[in-house]
Structures are given as structure tokens and as C-alpha cells.
Amino acid sequence: MSSEESAAASRLEGRDAAVRMRGISKSFDGVRVLTDVDFEVRRGEVHALAGGNGAGKSTLMKILQGVYSLDAGEIEIDGQPVQLSSIQDARAAGIGMVFQEFSLVPTLTVAQNISLGVEPLGRAGLIRDREAVRQARAVFAEMEVDVDPRAVVGDLGTAYWQLTEIAKALSQQARVLIMDEPTASLAKHEADALFELVGRLTQRGISVIYISHRMEEVYRIADRITILRDGRRLLTKPLTEVSPEEIVQGIVGKEIEGQMSYLQRNAYGDVGEPVLELRDVTAGPRVQGISFQVARGEIVGLAGLMGSGRTELARVLFGIDPIRSGSIVVRGVELRLQGPQDAIRAGIALIPEDRRAQGLILDHSVRENLTLPLLGRMRRGPLLDDRKGRALARGLIERFRVKVADPDRPVRRLSGGNQQKVVIAKWLGTDPQILVMDEPTAGVDIGTKNEILAAIRSLADQGMAVLMISSEYPELLAVSDRVVVLRDGRVHRQMDRAEIPDENHLQLVVQGA
Amino acid sequence: MSTTTGPGPGPTETSAPEVGARSLTGLLRGLDWRRYIIYIGFVVVFMVFAVTLGDRGFVSSNNLLNIFRQAATISIIAVGVTFVISCAEIDLSVGSVAGLASVCTAMAISNWGIVAGILAGLAVGVVVGAINGTLVSMLNIPSFLVTLGMLGMAAGVAQWITGSAPQPILDDTYNLIFGGGNFGPVPGLLVWMALFVALGTVVLAKTRFGRQVLATGGNRIAAEFSGVRTRRIKFQVMLLSAVVASVAGMLYAGRLESGRFQWGAGDELSAIAAVILGGTSLFGGYGTVIGTLFGSLMISLINNGLILAGLETSQQQVVRGAIIILAVALGRRK
Ligand SMILES: Nc1ncnc2c1ncn2[C@@H]1O[C@H](COP(=O)(O)OP(=O)(O)OP(=O)(O)O)[C@@H](O)[C@H]1O
Ligand SMILES: [Mg+2]
Numbered sequence: 001m002s003s004e005e006s007a008a009a010s011r012l013e014g015r016d017a018a019v020r021m022r023g024i025s026k027s028f029d030g031v032r033v034l035t036d037v038d039f040e041v042r043r044g045e046v047h048a049l050a051g052g053n054g055a056g057k058s059t060l061m062k063i064l065q066g067v068y069s070l071d072a073g074e075i076e077i078d079g080q081p082v083q084l085s086s087i088q089d090a091r092a093a094g095i096g097m098v099f100q101e102f103s104l105v106p107t108l109t110v111a112q113n114i115s116l117g118v119e120p121l122g123r124a125g126l127i128r129d130r131e132a133v134r135q136a137r138a139v140f141a142e143m144e145v146d147v148d149p150r151a152v153v154g155d156l157g158t159a160y161w162q163l164t165e166i167a168k169a170l171s172q173q174a175r176v177l178i179m180d181e182p183t184a185s186l187a188k189h190e191a192d193a194l195f196e197l198v199g200r201l202t203q204r205g206i207s208v209i210y211i212s213h214r215m216e217e218v219y220r221i222a223d224r225i226t227i228l229r230d231g232r233r234l235l236t237k238p239l240t241e242v243s244p245e246e247i248v249q250g251i252v253g254k255e256i257e258g259q260m261s262y263l264q265r266n267a268y269g270d271v272g273e274p275v276l277e278l279r280d281v282t283a284g285p286r287v288q289g290i291s292f293q294v295a296r297g298e299i300v301g302l303a304g305l306m307g308s309g310r311t312e313l314a315r316v317l318f319g320i321d322p323i324r325s326g327s328i329v330v331r332g333v334e335l336r337l338q339g340p341q342d343a344i345r346a347g348i349a350l351i352p353e354d355r356r357a358q359g360l361i362l363d364h365s366v367r368e369n370l371t372l373p374l375l376g377r378m379r380r381g382p383l384l385d386d387r388k389g390r391a392l393a394r395g396l397i398e399r400f401r402v403k404v405a406d407p408d409r410p411v412r413r414l415s416g417g418n419q420q421k422v423v424i425a426k427w428l429g430t431d432p433q434i435l436v437m438d439e440p441t442a443g444v445d446i447g448t449k450n451e452i453l454a455a456i457r458s459l460a461d462q463g464m465a466v467l468m469i470s471s472e473y474p475e476l477l478a479v480s481d482r483v484v485v486l487r488d489g490r491v492h493r494q495m496d497r498a499e500i501p502d503e504n505h506l507q508l509v510v511q512g513a
Numbered sequence: 514m515s516t517t518t519g520p521g522p523g524p525t526e527t528s529a530p531e532v533g534a535r536s537l538t539g540l541l542r543g544l545d546w547r548r549y550i551i552y553i554g555f556v557v558v559f560m561v562f563a564v565t566l567g568d569r570g571f572v573s574s575n576n577l578l579n580i581f582r583q584a585a586t587i588s589i590i591a592v593g594v595t596f597v598i599s600c601a602e603i604d605l606s607v608g609s610v611a612g613l614a615s616v617c618t619a620m621a622i623s624n625w626g627i628v629a630g631i632l633a634g635l636a637v638g639v640v641v642g643a644i645n646g647t648l649v650s651m652l653n654i655p656s657f658l659v660t661l662g663m664l665g666m667a668a669g670v671a672q673w674i675t676g677s678a679p680q681p682i683l684d685d686t687y688n689l690i691f692g693g694g695n696f697g698p699v700p701g702l703l704v705w706m707a708l709f710v711a712l713g714t715v716v717l718a719k720t721r722f723g724r725q726v727l728a729t730g731g732n733r734i735a736a737e738f739s740g741v742r743t744r745r746i747k748f749q750v751m752l753l754s755a756v757v758a759s760v761a762g763m764l765y766a767g768r769l770e771s772g773r774f775q776w777g778a779g780d781e782l783s784a785i786a787a788v789i790l791g792g793t794s795l796f797g798g799y800g801t802v803i804g805t806l807f808g809s810l811m812i813s814l815i816n817n818g819l820i821l822a823g824l825e826t827s828q829q830q831v832v833r834g835a836i837i838i839l840a841v842a843l844g845r846r847k
Pocket of ligand 1: 028029033051052053054055056057058059060403413414415416417418443445
């Protein structure tokens with residue numbers, strides 16, 4: 001191969017290509033999304049695919065899965081040219097996918113999902129359920145993970161969904177696994193387990209294509225990286241030969257200074273009275289007597305393990321789940337929240353954690369999504385003034401640099417990161433005084449993440465009270481003036497930012513030190 | 514059409530073609546014909562009938578007026594159903610609500626006069642709609658089941674209180690206003706239809722309520738998270754549908770100068786067919802009232818043409834069913 005790859009990690013040397021894509025181009029409605037992209041993955045390699053939001057990563061992978069047709073270019077798998085015109089074709093060629101939006105049937109068991117469409121049949125053509133369970137068990141044993149094949153998928157957590165997806169792909173003899181942001185909804189120890197599994201899979205010659213916006217993960221598990229920018233391949237290099245700065249610059253297109261470092265802000269902290277005050281808030285098993293305050297202009301980070309009650313607390317604050325006892329006080333007035341509309345009236349906004357299910361109406365246009373909470377501002381008499389709506393949407397798109405060709409297009413067609421920007425823009429458009437965010441940077445690229453964090457800081461500087469839930473300690477520490485750690489539905493610790501020397505310290509506290 | 518709301522159907526994922534910047538073919542391909550299938554289909558069917566049935570008086574102004582007149586009540590009912598389906602619910606009780614309203618109006622008119630009659634008809638819609646709405650939005654019972662039950666109950670009550678006998682309406686003013694007479698040269702029924710279609714279009718496409726109906730139908734959770742009171746929206750939509758159906762029932766009563774429990778029977782299926790033909794998504798989130806109007810006209814057009822062609826009732830049913838399936842299949846959204 002070319003000289004830039006001559007020093008590829010030794011374990012890859014001499015391996016054949018499992019997948020080779022050459023000169024791939026693709027347009028949607030006349031808009032170029034991929035231009036002449038070359039992409040190659042060797043057997044047993046973990047190949048990271050990186051790039052900004054909308055760079056074309058998911059599109060390239062959907063071509064490899066047979067979801068989209070290609071306009072130009074060719075694909076070889078194990079040296080054989082292939083035509084992938086359907087998901088079935090790709091599957092037969094050994095391409096497996098761990099979907100970002102899971103493709104499992106929640107009402108079926110793990111084993112039933114794994115054998116879906118390829119069920120083992122008995123003599124009378126009836127499904128042999130026991131055989132299906134046995135097969136599933138064998139795959140899990142190979143993966144060295146412990147999952148009960150008889151459990152109903154809907155009852156399991158996301159980590160198990162993912163394992164089931166992987167088992168499903170492996171049981172269909174996949175030799176190349178595509179993982180599109182697989183850790184987005186995993187807790188730290190679950191992600192660790194996934195990385196170990198990926199290691200074991202590559203030992204057996206399975207290749208993994210890994211899409212992630214998290215740099216540490218890429219360095220941890222990938223052998224090589226390909227960076228796309230604006231639909232073109234920028235570089236392919238072994239990770240041993242590329243610095244994090246180079247990657248960031250490749251993705252963002254410019255250097256970012258001071259990224260992810262805490263900026264001492266002129267916080268209003270303990271000046272004046274708190275904007276938001278929680279007094280012994282209790283609701284359900286995971287919100288057990290939580291008390292803390294957020295002052296005007298303050299950013300409070302909410303840390304905790306999965307299941308510690310962070311999301312549940314956010315739901316209560318936004319009036320989605322009812323409060324059982326205790327009180328939520330905004331500027332000295334106790335709130336009686338019947339639903340989100342009451343919270344909105346009190347100046348609270350929630351950026352929910354699941355953009356597809358809670359944040360967006362995927363089939364509606366970007367403009368309609370952005371203006372949904374703002375309909376009251378678009379009124380002219382009893383009617384809606386669409387010109388005002390259009391202007392509002394345009395303003396928000398510009399302010400948050402959403403990459404969208406036409407605001408009247410369905411949100412579904414935006415890249416994942418740009419969808420997230422729409423959710424954020426939608427809520428900041430309401431000019432809330434209290435902003436609650438649940439994993440606001442999930443799926444956004446490094447450049448955008450910095451922009452979002454900067455935006456949060458500047459909103460706080462203007463006096464907004466911010467409560468931010470995040471499982472990414474670097475970003476939590478980058479913006480929080482104070483960190484509240486939840487454990488089992490209770491406040492475990494409250495710390496000023498200055499008391500936290502680094503991420504490791506925070507992690508120890510979260511885990512219960 | 515500026516009356517459509519929500520997104521148009523996109524190209525299917527595997528077939529997005531590369532389109533030259535501004536070429537004519539590009540423009541043609543960009544124009545999404547599936548979205549306009551009902552209008553195209555309407556014109557095509559109309560032309561076919563005009564050519565083949567021209568000598569049997571298909572294009573005579575009298576016959577054309579007839580097509581409209583026959584579409585009127587269905588299209589009014591279908592306007593209400595458009596809201597329900599856009600909100601990802603269904604209302605199967607509209608036909609029997611119309612029947613019950615016609616009966617109650619007729620009985621109230623003969624006992625207490627015209628005003629009482631109108632109020633009684635509307636009250637039927639309000640009461641049934643409130644019951645449907647409460648069961649659907651508060652108790653979370655699927656609207657399919659609630660309104661299936663209501664379909665039987667409303668029809669049963671109408672038959673019961675009248676002892677299955679027709680209730681004549683002798684009040685000429687009522688009959689004149691509610692569908693029996695003309696406003697100038699225009700049949701009153703058409704005026705009612707135009708009124709409801711215009712109102713429905715504006716409300717669905719141009720008001721906050723309409724936008725919230727579409728949002729609730731598109732993704733109820735996201736709408737709720739955006740501050741839409743989705744329970745209330747579901748309630749209002751069921752209420753609206755029943756009230757609109759009760760007005761349709763009063764129009765039946767006026768045109769036929771009597772109230773009868775059979776009026777409107779089976780209209781729920783025609784109305785739902787008209788709504789879906791018109792392009793409203795059966796899964797909610799997208800709706801068009803103008804499309805619904807053309808859906809009703811299309812059904813009426815087909816009925817009329819098949820009768821003129823001399824087909825027997827049994828044959829008409831087969832052909833009508835096939836045309837509806839074909840149209841829906843062609844206009845299918847991804
Ligand atoms: N079905 C589609 N129709 C039209 N445009 C599309 C479609 N799918 C993707 N696009 C456009 O193609 C571009 C690339 O999208 P893609 O999803 O591949 O980006 P990505 O690199 O995966 O970004 P992210 O990191 O945000 O997930 C985007 O501008 C997007 O709007
Ligand atoms: Mg993507």
C-alpha cells in the first residue's frame with residue numbers, strides 16, 4: 001500500500017483487505033454527499049471512521065450495507081467485486097451492522113430476535129424454539145458474554161440490546177461489523193466490556209468499522225483511522241502515526257484552542273437568591289429526597305452512574321413525571337407542574353436525552369420542528385404566520401450552524417449530529433431562564449461540541465441557570481461551576497469545580513468513594 | 514398546493530437520482546407526483562368517463578352537480594376524520610353519529626321547533642365526542658375500540674328512541690337551510706361543503722391547534738416534550754370529529770326531510786377511504802383537507818360513472834374497491 005501506511009501496526013501487516021470501496025460517489029436530490037471516496041478495511045482490523053457531522057460517514061456505511069445505491073464506484077469484499085443492492089445482499093456478503101437505532105423487536109425474546117428470518121425449522125415446518133435458544137447460547141458463549149436468550153428484549157437495558165445485535169450479526173456469519181456510535185447510550189463499564197468484546201472478535205479475524213466522535217475510544221481500540229471531510233476522504237493513517245490534534249484539525253478543518261478546558265467564569269454563584277431550588281424532591285424509586293440549588297448564571301453538572309436517577313430527576317423538573325413530595329421552587333415561587341407546558345411557562349427548557357423518541361418529529365420538516373415550541377410567537381390573530389415561522393427558523397439555523405440544505409426538508413434526512421443541533425436550537429429558541437440538558441452533546445462532532453459548550457457558557461453568562469447531565473467527564477468538567485453527584489436517587493456529594501482536580505477524581509466519587 | 518402541511522414524501526432511499534442542477538428532467542423528477550396522485554387520478558378518471566360516457570350525459574351540468582351533491586355529506590364527515598387520522602387516531606362512529614343526530618334533530622323540531630332541533634343535533638355530537646374523547650385521552654383506550662363500540666351504541670339508541678320509524682321534518686325553513694334548498698343558483702349542500710372544507714383547511718394548516726394535531730400524530734412523546742398537551746389535543750380531535758358528523762347528520766335530515774337511524778350508516782368507511790385517498794397518512798403526522806375533498810369527489814365520481822355505465826350494484830362494488838386500492842397503492846408514502 002502507499003507509503004503513508006507502510007508502518008501500519010504490525011498486526012495488520014500482510015493481511016488481505018476484507019472490504020475495499022473505490023471511488024464511491026453519492027448524491028441526494030442533486031446534493032453531493034460523497035465524492036470519490038476510497039475506503040479499505042483489512043481482516044481483523046478495527047478501522048475508525050471519523051469526520052464532522054454530515055461528513056458522510058453513515059452514508060458511506062449505508063452503501064456498504066446495501067441500504068443506499070451508489071452513483072459511482074465499486075466495492076470488493078474479500079477480493080471479489082460485489083453488487084450490494086439490498087440489505088440481504090450485504091448480509092450474504094458477510095457485512096453485519098450494529099444499528100445506531102436498534103433493529104430489534106422488543107416484544108420477542110433475545111433468541112427469537114437472533115433467529116428472526118432464519119429460524120430453525122422442524123419436520124412439519126414449525127419453529128424449533130429450543131434449537132433457536134441453543135444456537136443463541138452458543139453465539140453468546142463464543143462472544144464470552146452472559147445474556148439469557150429467553151429474556152424478552154424489551155425488558156433489557158440498551159447494553160444488552162447491543163449485545164443481541166452483535167450476536168445476531170455474528171450468527172449470520174458476519175465477517176465485517178459496522179458500529180455507528182455504539183457507545184452513545186452505554187455506561188462506562190458497559191463500554192469497556194464492548195471494547196473487550198471487539199478485541200476478541202478481531203482475534204478471530206472479524207473486522208470492525210467503528211464510527212465515533214469520542215477520541216479516547218478511537219485511540220483505545222482502532223488500528224487505523226479514515227477521516228472524511230465534506231464527503232471526501234482526507235486521510236487514512238495508522239493511529240500510531242497521527243496525533244489527536246491532527247485528527248481534530250482534520251475533522252473540524254481548523255485548529256481549536258483551549259478545547260475542553262475549564263474557563264473560570266465570572267459566575268454569579270451564591271450571589272443573590274437561587275433561581276431553581278429543589279427541596280426534598282421525591283418521585284419514584286430513583287428520585288429520593290433530592291435537594292440542591294442552581295443560582296442565576298450558574299452551570300451545575302449532574303453526574304452519576306446509569307440508573308442513579310439523573311434522567312428521572314430531569315423528567316420531574318420538566319413536569320413529565322409527577323412529584324410525590326417535596327417542592328420545586330423557581331425564583332421563590334413553588335411550582336405545581338401538571339405537565340411540560342407548566343414547566344415551559346415557568347421558563348424551564350429540557351433538552352431530552354433521546355432525540356429520536358423525545359426530541360424530534362422525524363417526518364416533519366426542520367422548520368416545523370424548530371417552531372413547535374414557538375407557535376405562540378407566530379400568531380397573527382387566530383392564524384399562524386408562516387413568514388414569521390420561517391424567519392424564526394432561519395435565525396436558529398444560523399445561530400447554531402445547523403447544516404441543512406433546505407429547512408423544509410424532513411429532519412429524518414439530516415445527519416445524526418445535525419439532528420441533535422436542531423433539538424438544542426429548538427429549545428434555546430424559547431429563551432428559557434432555566435435550561436436542563438440531558439446528554440446534550442451525544443453524537444455531535446468535536447467542533448460542534450465545543451461550539452455547544454461555548455454557547456452554554458455564554459447563555460449562563462447572560463444569567464441563565466443551567467443544569468447539565470453528562471456521562472462524559474471531560475465536558476462536564478469543562479463547563480460546570482459546581483458538580484452534584486447522584487447515587488441511587490439521592491445526592492451523594494456536591495462539589496465546587498475547584499475541589500475537583502481531574503476526571504479520575506470525579507470518576508472515583510461517582511463510583512462511590 | 515399551498516394547502517398541504519407536513520413534509521412531502523421523499524424519494525425512496527435506494528432510488529434518489531442524481532439530478533442536474535436545473536435541468537428540465539431534474540425539475541420533473543424533483544416534482545413529487547406521488548404527492549399529487551389524488552389530483553392526477555381525479556383528472557384521469559374524469560377524462561375517461563367524459564370520453565366513454567359522454568353520450569350518456571356524464572358531462573351535463575346536472576350530472577356534474579349531482580356528483581358534487583353526493584360527495585357533500587361524506588366530504589364534510591371526512592373533514593373531521595382528517596383531523597382524527599392526522600392525529601394518529603381513528604373514528605368509526607361518525608356514520609352512526611350522523612344517523613343519531615338526524616333523528617334527535619327531527620324529534621326535537623316536531624316537539625319544540627327549529628332552534629331546539631339544531632341544538633339537539635349538535636348536542637348529540639358534543640356528548641358522543643366528549644365520551645369518545647374522554648375514553649381515548651384519559652383512559653388511553655385505543656380509539657379503534659372506543660369508536661367501534663360507539664358505532665353500535667349510537668346506531669342502537671337512534672333505532673330505539675324512534676322505534677325504527679322515520680321521523681318526518683315539516684319545518685320548511687330547516688329543510689331549506691340544511692341541505693334541501695339552494696342559495697341563489699348554488700345548492701345549499703355545496704355551500705355547506707365549501708364552508709367546512711375551507712374552515713378545515715385553514716384550521717389544520719394555519720392554526721396552532723392544527724400544527725399541534727400534526728405534531729401529536731407525528732410523534733406524541735416529542736410533542737408532549739415540546740409542551741403540547743397531547744391529551745387535550747386527542748380529546749379535542751375526537752370531539753371535533755363527532756360534532757362535524759352530527760352536522761352532516763342534520764344535513765341528511767334537511768335534504769331528506771326526515772330523521773332516520775339509517776342515515777349515514779356505513780359512511781365511516783367512505784370517509785376514511787376519502788381521507789386516505791386524499792393523501793393523509795394513516796399513521797398520523799401528515800394531513801391535507803383539500804386532498805380529503807378530492808378523495809370524496811373521486812369516490813362520488815366513480816360511483817356516478819359506474820351507475821351511468823350500467824353496472825350492477827355488485828359489479829360497482831368490485832370496481833370501486835379496485836380503484837380505491839389502486840389509488841392508495843400509487844400514492845403510497847415510503
Ligand atoms: N436520505 C437522505 N436524503 C437526503 N440527504 C441525506 C440523506 N441521508 C443523509 N443525507 C445528507 O447527507 C449528508 C451526510 O450525512 P451522514 O448521515 O452520512 O453524515 P455523518 O457523517 O454520519 O454525520 P453524523 O456524525 O452527524 O452522524 C448530510 O448532509 C445529510 O443531510
Ligand atoms: Mg451518522
